[in-house]
Amino acid sequence: MPDTTALRPGSPAKRAAIIRAALEVFVREGYARASVDAIAEAAGVSKRTIYDYYGGKEPLFLSAVRETAAAQATAFGDLLDRTLGEVTDVEEALTEFARAFATEVARSAERAAVVRLMIAEASHFPDLIHTAPQDRPVQRTLADRLAELGEQGLLEVPDPLEAAEFLGLLVTGPVNARSWYGTVRLDQEEIDRLATAGARVFLRAYAR
Known part of the structure; x- marks a missing residue:
């Protein structure tokens, strides 16, 4: 190095x-x-x-992946502010968040490219994917927001980081699987359906 x-x-x-x-x-x-x-x-x-x-090439590669991920984390924070900023109806807000996040995941060519690149190079750069939940900025930001909803009495969130991981998987997992990580384009109706289902399952586990 x-x-x-x-x-x-x-x-x-x-x-x-x-x-x-x-x-x-x-x-x-x-x-x-x-x-x-x-x-x-x-x-x-x-x-x-x-x-x-x-x-050199190795530090440039790591910088490219990390800086791109950091920019995506910032954009994710903006998405959270738009959808889960002021919440009165938690089902409506979480569904809006799920649809917006799933759409971003499905439509962002850059996000899909970075995910595929990290998967392809994971064996050579394991630190890129073997990070603790608290060190993943998107999951940590979502966990903080879910914790706030718990404090407002809208959700039951004993472990915000765990809840954030489950919500992220429920919202993005089906979209990533159906689109082969952005390789196949999904129509908006399917994205919304998958995201809404994910939000519904999450609420069954965490709604008060």
């Missing part, structure tokens, strides 16, 4: 371009076949710039 203490912070615009290009090349070629030369060409920067900013 290169010495990251000597890396340059660099231009934010160039870093963003490198991350976008890296994700595109890693998804298309896989980690082993992807080259820094190809990423540099796609980003419109020199190979030296990539080494100056990231140190």
Whole structure:
């Protein structure tokens, strides 16, 4: 592993371009076949710039996956604010959340690409998937929101992290299975049906 203490912070615009290009090349070629030369060409920067900013292919790969996941976590927080921000009818709100989240999972080509990439490279980068629930930002954010609903008396949530994991699986699992992780396009009616069913099962377990 290169010495990251000597890396340059660099231009934010160039870093963003490198991350976008890296994700595109890693998804298309896989980690082993992807080259820094190809990423540099796609980003419109020199190979030296990539080494100056990231140190090499492995840290660039990890940065591309993690930065993309962080951006998705931020977007997920916005989705939570829209759907579970001010809740009076918990069934209606959770169904709205489930449909919105399932649609995002089914429609986001970037999200699907990152998931497939992580699955493909899991044996080489196990830390990308072997993370504790509290270290997964999306699950932790959802757990915090479910805990708030529990405090409001709308849900019975003895273990918010566990509840968040179950809700996420119920909402996204069927969509991922039917779409082969974004490979097959689902129509909106099917997405809504699967998500609504997931929310209904969750409420049977956690509603007061």
